[in-house]
Amino acid sequence: MGKTLYQKVWDAHTVGTLSDGRTQLFIGTHLIHEVTSPQAFGMLRDLGLKVKYPSRTFATIDHIVPTINQDEPADPLAAAMIDAIRKNCDDFGVTYFDLKSGKQGIVHVVGPEQGITQPGSTIACGDSHTATHGAFGAIAFGIGTTQVRDVLATQTMAMESLKVRKIEVNGELRPGVYAKDVTLHIIRMLGAKGGIGYAYEYAGTTFDNFSMEERMTVCNMAIEGGARCGYVNPDETTFEFLRGRPYSPTGEDWEKAVEEWKSFATDADAEFDDIIVIDAQDIEPTVTWGISPDHGISIGESIPDPATAEPDQKAVIEEALAYMKLPAGTPIKGIPIDVAFIGSCTNGRLSDFREAAKYLKGHKVAEGVKAIAVPGSQITAIQCEKEGIDKIFEEAGFEWRAAGCSMCLAMNPDKLIGDQICASSSNRNFKGRQGSPIGRTVLMSPIMVAAAAVEGRIADARETFDVTEKPAVA
Amino acid sequence: MAIAPITQVSGTAVPIPGADIDTDRIIPARFMKCVTFDGLGEYAFYDVRFDPESGEKTDHPLNDERFKGASILIAGINFGCGSSREHAPQSLTKYGFNAIIAESFAEIFYGNSTTLGLPCVSSSRENIDTLKAACSADPSLEVSIDLNAMTVTAGDLSFPVEMPASARQALLAGKYDPIKELLDNNDKIEATAASLSYVG
Ligand code: SF4
Numbered sequence: 001m002g003k004t005l006y007q008k009v010w011d012a013h014t015v016g017t018l019s020d021g022r023t024q025l026f027i028g029t030h031l032i033h034e035v036t037s038p039q040a041f042g043m044l045r046d047l048g049l050k051v052k053y054p055s056r057t058f059a060t061i062d063h064i065v066p067t068i069n070q071d072e073p074a075d076p077l078a079a080a081m082i083d084a085i086r087k088n089c090d091d092f093g094v095t096y097f098d099l100k101s102g103k104q105g106i107v108h109v110v111g112p113e114q115g116i117t118q119p120g121s122t123i124a125c126g127d128s129h130t131a132t133h134g135a136f137g138a139i140a141f142g143i144g145t146t147q148v149r150d151v152l153a154t155q156t157m158a159m160e161s162l163k164v165r166k167i168e169v170n171g172e173l174r175p176g177v178y179a180k181d182v183t184l185h186i187i188r189m190l191g192a193k194g195g196i197g198y199a200y201e202y203a204g205t206t207f208d209n210f211s212m213e214e215r216m217t218v219c220n221m222a223i224e225g226g227a228r229c230g231y232v233n234p235d236e237t238t239f240e241f242l243r244g245r246p247y248s249p250t251g252e253d254w255e256k257a258v259e260e261w262k263s264f265a266t267d268a269d270a271e272f273d274d275i276i277v278i279d280a281q282d283i284e285p286t287v288t289w290g291i292s293p294d295h296g297i298s299i300g301e302s303i304p305d306p307a308t309a310e311p312d313q314k315a316v317i318e319e320a321l322a323y324m325k326l327p328a329g330t331p332i333k334g335i336p337i338d339v340a341f342i343g344s345c346t347n348g349r350l351s352d353f354r355e356a357a358k359y360l361k362g363h364k365v366a367e368g369v370k371a372i373a374v375p376g377s378q379i380t381a382i383q384c385e386k387e388g389i390d391k392i393f394e395e396a397g398f399e400w401r402a403a404g405c406s407m408c409l410a411m412n413p414d415k416l417i418g419d420q421i422c423a424s425s426s427n428r429n430f431k432g433r434q435g436s437p438i439g440r441t442v443l444m445s446p447i448m449v450a451a452a453a454v455e456g457r458i459a460d461a462r463e464t465f466d467v468t469e470k471p472a473v474a
Numbered sequence: 475m476a477i478a479p480i481t482q483v484s485g486t487a488v489p490i491p492g493a494d495i496d497t498d499r500i501i502p503a504r505f506m507k508c509v510t511f512d513g514l515g516e517y518a519f520y521d522v523r524f525d526p527e528s529g530e531k532t533d534h535p536l537n538d539e540r541f542k543g544a545s546i547l548i549a550g551i552n553f554g555c556g557s558s559r560e561h562a563p564q565s566l567t568k569y570g571f572n573a574i575i576a577e578s579f580a581e582i583f584y585g586n587s588t589t590l591g592l593p594c595v596s597s598s599r600e601n602i603d604t605l606k607a608a609c610s611a612d613p614s615l616e617v618s619i620d621l622n623a624m625t626v627t628a629g630d631l632s633f634p635v636e637m638p639a640s641a642r643q644a645l646l647a648g649k650y651d652p653i654k655e656l657l658d659n660n661d662k663i664e665a666t667a668a669s670l671s672y673v674g
Contacts, residue, residue: 015666018655020644026666028673036559038509047653052663056673064507077507084509121672128558128582144560144586145511150656156663158652160640192494193552196581226555228581249672260671292494316493409557410503430498430556437502437526 002267005120005233006164006199009139009264013122015156022158028121029138030057030151032094033107034064034081035411036126040148041088049153054093056155058116059085061098062106063411067374067401071099078412092152105377105403108132108345112216113379115245118257119234120264124151129345129427131222134231135215136238137264139199141229162228163197163273168204171280176462178355179214180347180425180445182206183221184286188296190276195227198273201266202232206280212241213351220346221427224293233265287458288429288443289332290320295429297332299448299460305329323431324440325419332458335442339422340371340453341434342398342446344408347425348376353384356450357392359465365397366456372399372414374406398453410435423452479648480591483573484618485545487628488535489606490519495549496556497583501565503557514561515568540613548606549576551599554583563587573619575626575635577602588641591650595619595635597626604631621645 003011015024032040037059044051051057064078073079082099089096097103097110104110108129111117119137123130128142143157150157167186187194200222207215215232222230232238239258242248249257284298297303305328306317321328326335342348342356353373365371373393375381381403384390390400407414408426415435416422422434422441429441442458451461461467505517522534531537547566553576554562563586566574574587574594587594608631609615617628619635621642626635644650656663667673 012670013666015662016659018652019647020649020652021640022644022652024656024659024662026663026670026673028670035506039511039560042510049657053667053673063503075507081507081509118672121670126558126560128556130558142558142582144558144563144582144589146560146586146589146651150653153653154656154660154663155667156656156659158656160638192555193578193580196552196578226552226580257671292496319492409498411507428496428498428556430496432502432521432526433498435504437521 001271002269004164004201004266004270004272005137005231005264006139006162006201009120009122010161012120018158022160024156025122025159026156027124027151028056029116029123030155031107031111031123031125031130032057032059032148033127034061034085036145037148038081038084038088039145040126040152041092043146043149044152051092051094051152052155057094057152058111059089059094059096060104060107060110061085063405063409065099065404066413067404067406070402070404102378105380106345106348106405108220109349109376109380112136112212113245113377115242115248118242119238119261124157128223129220131227131229132216132220132345134219134222134229135212137231137234137261139229139231142223162199164201165195165198165274165276166201166203166272167276167278169202169206169278169280170204171206173206173280173283176285176447176467177283178445178447179210179217181283181286183218184288184293184296184443185283186278187221187225187294188286190225192224192292192294193226195222195225198227200225200227200230201272202230207232208235211351212237213349216349217346221293224427234261285445285448285460285462287332287448289324289326290317291323291429291431292320293427293429293443295320299333302329302331303327333460335458337369337423337442337452337457338420339416340365340369340449341374341407341422341424341426342449343374343376343406344426345376346427347446348374348380350380350383352425352446353389354387356446357389359447359461359467360396360450360454361392363396363454365453369453369456371397371453372401372407374401375403377403407434409433423449423458425449477591477648477651480593480645480650481622482618482620483546483593484616485572486541486543486614487546487548487575487609487617488541488544489548489609490535493550494552494555497554497559497562498556500554500562501559506559506561511561511564511568514565515570518565518569545570545572546617546619547571547574548602548609549574550602551577553579555580558582560586563590563592567592575602575605575619588644588650591645593619593621593637593645595626595637597633597635601633
């Protein structure tokens with residue numbers, strides 16, 4: 001019987017079995033950022049330990065970075081965190097992509113961009129969206145700070161093995177339907193807890209035809225579906241993306257690496273613990289209405305009504321609607337918005353801005369809407385600026401910002417105020433997620449955010465813009 | 475680095491309402507601007523303990539004097555979902571919790587908690603609801619989690635609880651912080667590293 005990529009990578013990285021039965025798993029690539037690493041370095045110092053393989057850890061800053069005047073955080077707590085990561089990387093010999101490097105950005109954008117994220121590897125980062133790197137056929141885990149310490153000190157961590165669920169999506173997406181809709185659709189279908197105990201293997205012709213950026217968008221939100229990681233088998237698209245990147249192998253090593261990467265792909269006769277098959281044509285532009293990522297509906301649907309809901313769903317819907325201040329049973333389309341945000345590790349990449357710009361051109365952001373576009377990395381920003389994408393956004397009335405996590409979460413100056421409602425290309429619509437304890441988030445694809453910005457209300461981008469073509473590929 | 479085994483946790487318990495309590499709710503991101511975990515306790519559940527608009531205390535059970543000093547948290551389904559922030563269980567232990575009983579836990583939260591020696595046990599909704607009702611009726615009720623027997627008892631009430639075997643084993647053996655064992659396998663770590671072409 002064949003093996004899945006997950007099993008092959010797991011086996012290749014198994015150091016041994018610990019006394020409690022867990023596997024000691026070797027982590028080939030460790031990514032760190034300013035929020036979850038300082039305490040781990042503190043623990044290392046307390047225990048008198050060193051970083052075992054400093055060349056296998058890469059650092060950047062993203063969560064607390066201001067997106068206006070990046071280098072000058074007015075907040076002394078943020079400045080202290082920047083100082084801490086700089087000092088820790090210096091003291092322990094870790095590569096650090098700082099604000100002046102031209103390579104800084106959201107850790108899950110930087111890793112792939114630099115060619116650090118590679119097929120057949122294990123990756124860990126003290127951040128749940130580490131699943132993003134699975135797009136390259138890596139097994140990538142979000143971990144806690146004590147585990148960050150473990151990986152720093154030993155390049156390994158204790159981990160229980162997962163089951164593997166194959167999620168096959170086949171066919172062509174309809175115009176105006178994007179990778180973000182695919183991932184929101186899957187989460188809606190299987191639930192925010194549906195993936196607990198699983199690694200998700202995303203497969204099928206839809207994924208075969210996806211660009212790397214589209215694959216990253218889906219894998220990014222594996223965690224919102226409860227899965228510990230998600231991945232796509234590496235193929236020519238993967239190799240083409242990695243060719244010539246700063247940390248990609250070169251020359252003869254490149255050929256060897258590609259051969260090895262291919263060998264990690266799931267075997268044709270591999271068995272899965274579960275298989276789900278989805279028809280791409282069934283996926284509509286999807287938005288959230290509530291406070292959990294599985295509170296999703298297609299743009300043509302109405303907000304759920306607790307009065308007609310299944311008994312076990314009633315309380316959940318009531319709580320969500322009370323928080324969201326949305327009317328039960330009415331269409332989601334047309335709900336006014338206050339803020340539009342395009343960015344984050346889900347949708348802050350070149351193709352996201354290209355695609356939104358393609359349609360935004362010639363349109364204006366509705367009066368009273370604050371719209372911000374935040375590239376996921378300095379490299380993304382520079383590329384967008386070269387292509388004039390920043391100008392298109394600015395002419396439309398968006399603010400064009402510097403790279404960072406920005407309004408995805410509340411650790412930098414970009415925050416919702418009061419109960420503002422935000423059309424957001426990010427990944428979490430939890431209560432208070434975007435900085436105001438009563439702020440409201442509606443998740444959607446970047447082009448749907450652009451449409452909402454233009455109309456001042458949640459809109460169907462296919463109607464706002466003339467959406468007929470296939471997406472721009474990065 | 476020797477740590478004491480955890481076989482039993484006893485104390486009064488506070489039931490909190492809601493399903494899918496995410497780690498942003500347990501510790502809002504704005505309180506994570508810190509380089510140590512010290513002091514996180516006071517921000518646990520901050521945005522539900524204090525009204526975001528008025529800053530006044532809400533009627534959340536954690537503000538209820540009757541539950542003061544509770545060391546066991548009782549919650550619903552999928553507790554700790556969302557962000558991988560260890561700040562969440564850190565804030566709970568620093569707030570004074572020694573164990574959590576819930577219908578189910580999100581995986582990363584679960585792992586983070588176990589590593590800190592914060593046992594998380596789960597049981598059916600029915601059992602959890604009964605326990606919640608009993609604690610609400612009598613906040614001084616002593617709740618006891620026995621990791622050997624895998625039971626929760628509180629007054630006349632007793633029901634079985636679950637926990638993955640590895641976590642239970644680790645807590646009972648005082649090995650829930652795996653660092654020593656990981657370090658002890660240094661030779662095997664180096665052998666694995668040498669076998670991986672991209673690490674080499
Ligand atoms: S963009 Fe959002 S989800 Fe991604 S790493 Fe930053 S804060 Fe986390």
